[in-house]
Every structure is written in C-alpha cells, then in structure tokens.
Amino acid sequence: MHDQRLKDIVPFVTSVESGSFTAAAERLHLTGSAVSKSVSRLEARLGSRLLERTTRSLKLTDAGSAYYQTCLRIMEELAEAEAVLAAQRTIPSGRLRLAVPTTYGRLGVMPLLIPFSQANPDVALSLTFSDRFIDLFDEGIDMAVRIGGSADLPASLGCRQMGRERMVFCAAPSYLAREGCPTSERELLQHRAIMYERVDGSTKPWLFTTADGHPLWRDQPYRMALGDVDAQVQAVCAGLGVAQMPSWLIREPLARGDLVIILPEQQPDGLPLSLIWPRRKQLLPKVDALLAALEHLTIR
Template sequence: MHDQRLKDIVPFVASVECGSFAKAAERLHVTGSAISKSVSRLERRLGSQLLERTTRSLALTDAGQAYYQTCTRIMEELLEAEAVLAAQRTIPAGRLRLAAPTTYGRLGVMPVLLPFCQHHPELEISMAFSDRFVDLFEEGIDVAVRIGHAADLPASVGSRLLGREKMVFCASPGYLAQYGQPTNRAELLQHKAILYERVDGSAKPWLLTTEDGHADWCEAPCRMALGDVDAQVQAVCAGLGIGQMPTWLIRQQLKSGELCVILPGIQPDGLALNLVWPRRKQLLPKVDALLAALNNLDIGASVLAEIAGQRESGKE
C-alpha cells in the first residue's frame, strides 16, 4: 500500500471524530488547510465524496460512512497488533498518561504514584489533574481515576471498582464548644452548614441515612457554599460550621484532632471510586503495572478505625 493512502486516512478519521477540519488540525498538530487538502486528495483518489461540508460542520455521505467504518477497523487492528507486540516486553517502559480529579489526585493518587515511578525508572509519566470528564481516547489517556457513576461504559473501556467514599459530618472542637454537639438528626439539621456549591450555583444539601437505612437529601441552614473542597475544609476547620466530606479529604485533620466526627451512624457511603482504561491497552506491561499499583489507592475507609485506635492507645 502506498504510504500516502495511510497518511490521508488519519486526517479523514480525525475530521469525522472531531466534527471539523479545525479541530482535527488541533488534534494532529497541523494546519486546517493541510487537513482539508488531505481529505480532498483522498476523495479524488477514491472518486467519491466522503464528507458534506458546511460553514459550521462536516457530515458523512453514505460512501463516507462505509469508508469511515473500514478505516476505523483497520486502525483498531493496527493498534491491537502494536499492543500485542509491546506486551512481549516484560519491563514497563515508555510514556504513560494518567488522569485524576484535582484534589483526589493530589491527596490519594500521588502517594501511590511517586513510589511507582521510583520502582519503574524506564517510564515517562504524564498526569492530568482535572475535575471535568476526561475522554480517554480523545486525550490519549492510558488510565483514569474517576469518582462517581461508571456504568454504561462502552465495550472498548475497561473498569474496576475500588470502593466507595466514606462520608462524615465534621466540625472543629471550637465550633462544638461554642454551639454544642448535635446528638440526633433533628439537632444536626439546626446547625450552621458549610456546603459545596454546584456548577449551577446551588448549594448541595446534606445526605443522611434514614431510620430504614435509605439515603435522604436534607436541607440545612447554609452558612457558606463553596465551589472548592479545599476551601470547604478550611472553613470547617476555622469553626464556621459543620461540613459533610469524604474521609480521604480530611484524613490529616481527623487524625490531628483539628476536626471531630459527628453522628457517624447517620452518614451513608459516598460516591464510587473507579479505574477506567482503554481495553486495548490492558496488555501493555506499563498499563498493567499501573493498574496493579492503583489498586491500592486510599479511599479513606480505614480513617475512622485509625482514629479509634489512637484514642484507645491514649487511654492506656
């Protein structure tokens, strides 16, 4: 096969997936003019129009749809062949791109990633910290850590559930000394709340376990609504109110006594923590090694037991 045929296939597929020549150019790090010329050259060689152009978008013709499906199948087979060959290496090596939520990436992933890097000096690690949804294929991600719902994934994506966050209500000793410690659900809902502010500007209510074991969203008097979890922790530590946060986020504050847990019996589990990756990359030693390392991510489930153990030791 002539080299130019393969060269023109990649811009064509990128144009279809990105929806425009300009976005395809950004992905491939070339000019929009180069993409347009490549697709036009491909159409002339095939003798068929593959794309309907408008000023705002691209659309596949019937011939283009058939050709696109063939091209993607060929590219997928090439990637799988490369993965099989790369899997014959026993030492993880090469570039490895990871993505994780900003705060959890810093507090939960980095303590695992740093010794992993030290153990595998032939790896070149690149990590994206972002709270937005990261597209594995569009952004070339090998493994992503996601907090939240991970069902309905396509067959091309592998996933592993690591567990669920443990949520706790907490406040500073100073706040509790001034306003008293709530002893039941009704008293808790009378206290000043430090809430998380959603993207739409609304304050996220508290989630409590009801007497029949179900989770229930409950409104509380909002003292502050903050769109950043680190700022939320600072406000609660400053004694401005009670917060509901995952234990992985406030591990150090709980262990040091800067924050105290309130009514642990009415607090349900939080969001799920998942690993996701392009399934075709799972055979690569570097990806397999990273997945094994991230299987030990701390989701804060043991924090309360550690605190209880510290208290018992202090009594002896």
C-alpha cells in the same frame, strides 16, 4: 485504510513538527518536493487546506490542527499495538497518561504513583488533575481515576470498582465549644452549615441513612456555600460551621485534631471510586503495571 493514507500522514505530521517541508524532508530522507506533494495530495483527498504556507514557515489551519491531533493519536496507537505484539517488550515503558480528580488525585493517588514511578524509570507519567468529565478516547488518556460517573460504560472501556466514599459530619473543636455538639439529626439541622456548591449553583444536600437503611437527602440552609472542597475544609477547620464531607478528604485534619467527627452513627456511603481504561490498552505492560500499583487505592 490503504497504504497511501498512512504514507501521507507521516510527511504531514513531520512537516508540522519540523516547521518546514525542507526540515521534514531531511528527517525523512526525502526531497522537499516529495514531502510537499505528499501533503498536497492529502489536502486534495480531504478537500480541506491543512497548512498555510509562507516563504519561511508553515502554520496549521483550524482543520489542520484538528487533523494533526487525530494523526498523533493514530501513530501513538500503532506504536502501542506494536509494543503489545513484541514479545520482548515486557518491561513497562513509554508515555503513560493518567487523569485523576484534582483533590483526590493529590491526596489519594499521588502517594501510590511515587513508588510506581521509582520502580518503573522507563515510564514517563503524564498526569491530568481535573474534576470535569474526561473522555479517554478523545483526549488520549490511558487510565482515569473517577469518583462517580462510572455507570453505563461502553464495552470498549474496562472498569475496576475500588469502593465508595464514606460521608461524615464534622466540625472544628472551637466551633463545638462555642455552639455545642449535636447529638441527634434534629440538633444537627439547627447548626450553621458549610455546604458544597455544584457547578450549576445548587448546593449538595446532606445525606443521611434512615433507621431501615435507606438514603435520605436533606437540603440545609447554609452559612457558606463553596465550589471547592479544599476551601470547604479550610472554612470548617476555621470554626465557621458544620459540614458533611468524604472521610478521605479530611483524614489529615482529623489526625491533627483540627476536626472531629460528629454523629458517628451517620456515615452513609457516597460516590463510587473506579479505575477506567481502554480495554485495547490493557495488554500494554505500562498499563498493566499501573493497574497493579493502584490495586490498593482506597476512598474510605
């Protein structure tokens, strides 16, 4: 990338942020004509109009919006690279973007982020709560907590395995008082099931461990199938049936006595928990500090 490309990016980004060439020129200590020519030169080189000009304002085109987001990432990465190379920057600081699963992020990650934030007042945490697959590079994420989906990662990503889920069968005491407590796999399969429904409409089968230690998946007729784990917990606590869920998800209902574990000998391992981050960001003090803060993250 030659110098002129970098020179044109700054006036373009500043013009978008300022809303006009005149305001951008004031911020950059240039003339309005110089800023306008710089953006026009950028558009000519790219062969695409980035901004719609009116007498009062500037508006991004679709192509301009996509290019603007790319420019922001480039400028942020340059700033982070300078921070890594600056010997005096040893205190974690700057914006830190973390992506976490929706429910596990609330129950498992947030209790660790609160003391981290208190200990690092110069770090501005930005959290994305989502159960969808997130591309760290496309979305500018510094670190992700991921349940499952960590196999075959590219070499550009660092990964730390934090353990695997422990799957347990559970029900409300009111349900067991009414329907009886199963004492075997065969009896369990006769009970009303509250299943988790995947995005494609299928239900996640129950997982058992065979006598020789192998996993065995069983589809189960259900009374209710829910595509949200919090709703699934609510239904089971209400005494509507039996469910198999990760132990981290029902830790609080178990402690309150709203749920009890059944068939305790059947507690197979579920999905893995991983911390994932772009390797080029690992030397940043803020990322290194967050890795240390999450080293005690657990999913069992």
